[in-house]
Amino acid sequence: MEKEIKLSEAQITADLYPRKFGLPGMLWTSLLIAICLVGAYAYYLQLRDGLGVTALRDYASWGIYISNFVFFVAISLVGSLITAVLRLSNVHWSTPLTRIAEIIAVSGIVFAAIIIIVDMGRPDRFLYVMIHGRLQSPIIWDVVVISTYLVISLLLLYIPLLPDLKIMLQHKEKNIKWLNKVYHFLGSFWVGSKEQFRLSEKAINILAVTIIPVAFCIHTVTSWLFATTYRPGWDSTNFGAYFISGAFLVGAGAVVVAMYVFRKAYHLEKYITDDHFNKMGKIVVLLALLYLYFNINEYLVPAFKMKKFEVEHLEGLFTGHFAGIFWFAIATSMVLPILILLFKSGRKPLPMFIAGLLVVVGAWCKRFLIVTPTMLHPMLPMTDAPEEFMHYFPTWQESAITLGSLAGALLIVTFFTRILPIIPVQETIAEQHETDKDN
Incomplete structure (x- = not known):
């Protein structure tokens, strides 16, 4: 205490x-x-x-x-x-x-x-x-x-x-x-x-x-x-809970980052204490575990059914074009924060700040993965379309x-x-x- x-x-x-x-x-x-x-x-x-x-x-x-x-x-x-x-x-x-x-x-x-x-x-x-x-x-x-x-x-x-x-x-x-x-x-x-x-x-x-x-x-x-919409990757009854759990996680991560920055910048150690970081760390790890559960549910069910279009979507995420950013998002938004914050030493201000940043960055990547891969896996095959239509990378x-x-x-x-x-x-x-x- x-x-x-x-x-x-x-x-x-x-x-x-x-x-x-x-x-x-x-x-x-x-x-x-x-x-x-x-x-x-x-x-x-x-x-x-x-x-x-x-x-x-x-x-x-x-x-x-x-x-x-x-x-x-x-x-x-x-x-x-x-x-x-x-x-x-x-x-x-x-x-x-x-x-x-x-x-x-x-x-x-x-x-x-x-x-x-x-x-x-x-x-x-x-x-x-x-x-x-x-x-x-x-x-x-x-x-x-x-x-x-x-x-x-x-x-x-x-x-x-x-x-x-x-x-x-x-x-x-x-x-x-x-x-x-x-x-x-x-x-x-x-x-x-x-x-x-x-x-x-x-x-x-x-x-x-x-x-x-x-x-x-x-x-x-x-x-x-x-x-x-009837699209692979979006055709899910899990999406409401999946989105809400992820939203609470990224919001809590953003607060942790802001806590650390304001505490350092304005010398607020007497008001934003180590105990605040410890308690917020417990909230973040709980939300990360909850979000991880909904992620497993979101991908496991279509993987079990193995519908053709869902298979193409999942292969693109797990081993295909989007695999790098997918596994980066999973690791940074859930796995690493959980590993850091499960231990009391990880719920100190600096480790908490790192975990919060990981959550926020990973969460943004996760939102990109929710939107883009599905758009590039339409129900009807892409035929007679220019090559640039089959890929998406944002312009400057x-x-x-x-x-x-x-x-x-x-x-x-x-x-x-x-x-x-x-x-x-x-x-x-x-x-x-x-x-x-x-x-």
Whole structure:
């Protein structure tokens, strides 16, 4: 057990108050902006010349964009895992992680929506989806559930932030002038009365209960976009649970990576402790084992049946063209993290950071494997088609846009930490007071 550290209200406020970027922060932000600008230029070329600049063709009509969409949707589910599930389970140790989880969730779902519009080729066509949408189409279900999840996630980020905005306004001299205007606009009505705290607590509990089924729906519906088509690799009743378990795993991995980075960058060792890493490590290894189970189920059943088209798909994954990335994804997203985190020494901050990175990288590769191999194994054989139609490898424009979207999500998280506390200040103070009373 780690020794309990007694912290004063003033010290907690000073430690958790947003800080200006140092040189490493400026370099990191500049790098992300540069990647975003390259991605924006590539998207301009795509708008000007059409989807012909991509490697998407008649067969591989879904590629790296849809893989990125599924990845963003997956990583966004961490908000419901940390904020809702642990909160409703009366788990108090997760308090320093809730805002990290929510900002990852919001940035992920925002760029999931953006990347879908990019994949459409014509952004004006998105309006047609809203005007001429059909309830028979899972795409409309996806639009509705993603929009709902974004609204709930924003509220779960905003409502617990209100007491901290009051603290920001009490220290105006530390803030840039335009930031004071932002704080005033967002939280000037918050006075910190008992009634406001009671109402906010009630609202947060309602949102926490609501977001869990919505979170399950968002990835179940996303899985139905694939599973409702009669294609090898997608024709599965396991896809909903398969997607949800993988989403919780990659979300937890992303939180672990963020925990380590913020702890190092802002010297938060007193707030994000080794015990937090130990407990998150247990959650990650549990989710990795669960996801491994669904992966075995996903491949074992069609392998047992040995239908012709499924055989071709599985051979392409296990020993064929996609074998390298397939086994890399399995090893990095599940096997290696399990081997690292099963042992207590592996649940220290640095090994946890490595395991979290492996999970995130492997998860992105796994989403690519869900989309692309199936597109290249249609039910009807490819005949009289150009050679380039039978393969898919993203062009530099696709790669630049994809990297730009990933950098954009990181940029949202980076700017958030610059202007708002990444760990809830008021909640941390309240928990410290409770601890002092108990002692």
